[in-house]
Amino acid sequence: MTQARDIRLAALPVLAIAAIGWWITADRMQGMDMGPGTDLGSLGWFTGVWVTMMPAMMLPSLAPKATVPFAAGFLAPWLAAGVVAYVLVQGVRSLDPAFLAWDEGGRYIAGGVIAVAAAWELTPAKHACLRHCREARVPEISASREVRDGVVEGAFCIGCCWALMAALFALGVMSVTWMVVIAALIAIEKLWPSERLAEGATVVVLLALAIGVAFFPGQLPGLTVPMSEPMSMTMAM
Numbered sequence: 001m002t003q004a005r006d007i008r009l010a011a012l013p014v015l016a017i018a019a020i021g022w023w024i025t026a027d028r029m030q031g032m033d034m035g036p037g038t039d040l041g042s043l044g045w046f047t048g049v050w051v052t053m054m055p056a057m058m059l060p061s062l063a064p065k066a067t068v069p070f071a072a073g074f075l076a077p078w079l080a081a082g083v084v085a086y087v088l089v090q091g092v093r094s095l096d097p098a099f100l101a102w103d104e105g106g107r108y109i110a111g112g113v114i115a116v117a118a119a120w121e122l123t124p125a126k127h128a129c130l131r132h133c134r135e136a137r138v139p140e141i142s143a144s145r146e147v148r149d150g151v152v153e154g155a156f157c158i159g160c161c162w163a164l165m166a167a168l169f170a171l172g173v174m175s176v177t178w179m180v181v182i183a184a185l186i187a188i189e190k191l192w193p194s195e196r197l198a199e200g201a202t203v204v205v206l207l208a209l210a211i212g213v214a215f216f217p218g219q220l221p222g223l224t225v226p227m228s229e230p231m232s233m234t235m236a237m
Contacts, residue, residue, distance in 0.1 A: 011063040011064055011065075011066060013067075013068050014059050014062065014063040014066045014067070014068060014071050015059070015060065015063045017055050017059055017068070017071065018055050018056055018059035018060050018063070020055075021052045021053070021054075021055035021056030021057075021059070022056040024052045024056075025049070025052045025053055025056050025176065025179070026176050028048075028049060028052070029049070029174050029175075029176055032174040033172050033174045033175040033176075033177075033224050034172065034174065034224060034226060035171075035172045035175070035223060035224030035225055035226045036102070036106065036107070036110040036169075036170055036171065036172055036213070036226060037100075037102065037106065037110075037226050038172055038173055038174045038175075040086055040089055040090065040173070043083070043086055046082070046086050047079075047082065047083065047086075049174075050078075050079065050082035050086075051075075051079065051082075053179065054075050054078045054079070054082070055071070055075060056179070056183070057179060057182065057183040057186065058074070058075070058078065058157065058161075058183075058186065059071055060183065060187055061183075061186055061187040061189075061190040061191055062074060062153075062157075062190075064191070066150075067146055069143045069144075069146035069147050069150065070146040070147070070149060070150040070153070071150060072147060072150060073146065073147035073148060073149065073150025073151040073152075073153075073154065074150035074151070074153050074154040074157065075150075075154060076150075076151055076154060077151060077154035077155045077157075077158055078154055078157070078158065081158050081162070081165075085165075085169070089169070102225070102226040106226070107213060107214055107217050108214050110170040110171075110213045110214070111170075111210045111211065111212075111213040111214025111215070112210070112214070113166055113167065113169070113170040114167045114170050114171070114206055114207075114209050114210035114213060115206070115207065115210040116163065116166070117163035117164055117166055117167040117206050118202075118203045118206035118207045118210060120162075120163035121163070121199050121202055121203045121206070122199075122203065125159065126159075126160065126163075126199075127199075128159075129156050129157075129159035129160035130160045130189060130190070130195065130199070131195070132153075132156045132160075133153070133156055133157055133160050133189075133190050134190055134195060160189070161186055164182050164185060164186060164202075164206075165182070167182065167206060167209070168182045170213065171209065171213070171223065172223070172224055175222070175224065177222040178222065181205075181222075185201075185202050185205060185206075188201060188202065189202055
């Protein structure tokens with residue numbers, strides 16, 4: 001009982017960091033949602049946004065088994081992943097491929113990215129990473145060990161959630177609405193008692209979103225439909 005109470009108390013600062021991340025992210029993203037193909041801006045600006053997005057989205061599902069040093073280590077791989085995503089997206093965007101425009105093939109590519117995310121949910125690699133993420137963890141005494149364990153957990157989390165983050169790019173990476181949806185799916189997968197039911201629910205939601213983006217974008221609640229901007233980021237992801 002005492003150990004469980006200590007774990008809950010240790011989680012409070014992590015939840016506070018997540019709440020601050022949501023507040024800052026919502027404030028910075030006002031008016032920034034341009035839907036699929038949103039311009040990422042400069043690397044410095046995007047990194048600043050990403051650094052607040054990741055605590056907001058990832059730490060709530062991590063809080064039951066995390067301390068602040070652990071969370072810091074956990075977020076380091078996600079920061080690196082964000083930089084890699086930026087480079088890929090901007091690299092494709094610089095080519096300015098016309099067929100990625102929304103009124104050409106953009107919406108089908110965006111829908112395809114989300115469908116790939118749904119397919120990833122059914123792979124053995126996804127199952128292995130998710131199983132690791134769901135394992136209970138007792139905080140260590142050493143802060144340095146906490147950070148190291150957090151880095152390892154963050155790497156497994158990328159293996160588990162990279163496709164969901166790709167789906168976020170396909171829906172609109174600067175949309176707080178879609179951030180909430182993807183963060184909810186991540187939390188359900190990691191915290192819902194039944195792993196299979198959680199994965200199944202995620203697959204259903206992603207497939208519904210893929211169909212909506214590709215074939216009924218104007219009727220999909222929460223989706224900002226681009227005018228005719230290149231879908232470079234969804235292609236890259």
